Amino acid sequence: MKSLRMTFLLLSLSLTSLTSHADSDILKTRWADVKVDTVATGLNHPWGLAFLDDGQMLVSERAGNLRLIAADGTVGEPIGGLPEIKVRGQGGLFDIVLSPNFSQDKLVYFAYAEPESTGSDITSTAVARARLENNKLHDVTVIFSQQPKVMGGRHYGGRLAFSADGEFLFIGLGDHGHRQDDVQSLANHTGKLVRIHPDGTVPKSNPFVNQAGALPEIWSYGHRNIQGMAIQPETGQLWAVEHGPQGGDEVNIPQAGLNYGWPIITHGEQYGGGEVGIGFKKDGMEQPIWHWTPSIAVSGAAFYQGNQFVQWQGNLLATGLRGQQLARLEVNGSHIIHQETLNLKRRIREVKVAPDGSVYLLTDEPKGAILRLSAVK
Numbered sequence: 001m002k003s004l005r006m007t008f009l010l011l012s013l014s015l016t017s018l019t020s021h022a023d024s025d026i027l028k029t030r031w032a033d034v035k036v037d038t039v040a041t042g043l044n045h046p047w048g049l050a051f052l053d054d055g056q057m058l059v060s061e062r063a064g065n066l067r068l069i070a071a072d073g074t075v076g077e078p079i080g081g082l083p084e085i086k087v088r089g090q091g092g093l094f095d096i097v098l099s100p101n102f103s104q105d106k107l108v109y110f111a112y113a114e115p116e117s118t119g120s121d122i123t124s125t126a127v128a129r130a131r132l133e134n135n136k137l138h139d140v141t142v143i144f145s146q147q148p149k150v151m152g153g154r155h156y157g158g159r160l161a162f163s164a165d166g167e168f169l170f171i172g173l174g175d176h177g178h179r180q181d182d183v184q185s186l187a188n189h190t191g192k193l194v195r196i197h198p199d200g201t202v203p204k205s206n207p208f209v210n211q212a213g214a215l216p217e218i219w220s221y222g223h224r225n226i227q228g229m230a231i232q233p234e235t236g237q238l239w240a241v242e243h244g245p246q247g248g249d250e251v252n253i254p255q256a257g258l259n260y261g262w263p264i265i266t267h268g269e270q271y272g273g274g275e276v277g278i279g280f281k282k283d284g285m286e287q288p289i290w291h292w293t294p295s296i297a298v299s300g301a302a303f304y305q306g307n308q309f310v311q312w313q314g315n316l317l318a319t320g321l322r323g324q325q326l327a328r329l330e331v332n333g334s335h336i337i338h339q340e341t342l343n344l345k346r347r348i349r350e351v352k353v354a355p356d357g358s359v360y361l362l363t364d365e366p367k368g369a370i371l372r373l374s375a376v377k
């Protein structure tokens with residue numbers, strides 16, 4: 001295992017850094033000079049972003065607002081009709097995704113910290129869907145609510161991804177920070193990856209639907225705090241990134257019914273030192289396909305496809321909060337073979353590839369920004 005860790009270290013040495021120019025910043029990377037432009041500013045901890053066909057962007061702010069942003073960066077008024085959201089600690093409004101049939105049905109799906117009752121500090125992650133029309137949400141329906149709700153304001157997960165065929169919605173969840181003992185039990189949604197149909201019903205093909213005492217929405221378990229998810233275009237498989245403790249941020253390709261080990265195995269350690277669990281490895285528990293030690297506080301993830309950065313095709317892009325970076329991970333099938341770190345000197349929450357092949361980032365700041373990375377011509 002030591003030699004494996006050393007290999008990761010050696011693979012991780014290619015590093016870039018930001019240099020300032022008159023109008024925009026330039027990153028010198030291995031394969032391309034990357035121009036970094038600011039598209040929009042003044043967003044309160046932006047968390048999720050979806051591109052609409054008409055060039056607008058739909059952006060969630062953790063502070064509890066959803067806004068349309070014009071292609072030129074003009075920030076719209078808050079969209080009306082959101083349910084009550086508990087904005088506290090890491091809690092608030094999380095990811096936003098469009099229905100696969102958005103052009104017809106105008107449905108959006110969003111995750112948020114849902115209080116048990118009005119004003120309550122007892123919360124968990126819920127997912128609602130609604131129809132977006134005239135800057136307002138209509139027919140808001142909660143389609144998933146993480147059980148149980150607990151005190152505390154940490155490790156909500158909150159990332160969403162539709163399967164390639166649009167039949168399933170994946171919901172990445174967390175361990176609430178202090179409920180590690182629940183994560184290996186299938187009787188709750190703590191530290192789980194969940195899979196439902198877009199109307200909230202449970203797929204008959206989910207792995208635990210016939211297991212007594214298990215919650216049927218569970219797809220995989222043993223997760224600490226899933227913060228990014230993306231579907232690999234070539235395979236249709238879901239990839240998920242999650243926070244480790246101190247060290248041990250992970251990339252996993254979660255398979256039905258499998259155990260991803262938290263809090264029994266991890267490549268990280270307790271904050272301030274000290275072992276978590278029993279070490280790196282245990283039979284019956286899956287290894288991550290990649291881990292960052294020390295942690296970058298991995299958050300968003302996206303696969304690159306597009307015409308701007310032709311040599312990035314099929315790469316996994318992952319963002320870091322404390323790591324203040326975009327990690328570009330070269331992928332061979334289900335392996336990561338090289339990492340390049342694009343140092344952006346700001347906490348980065350999420351990454352999305354735009355229809356024109358440029359790469360959009362959200363900065364995790366009280367006056368957060370949308371950044372656009374494009375190839376220098």
Ligand SMILES: [Ca+2]
Nearest residue numbers: 250260261262
């Ligand atoms: Ca793990």
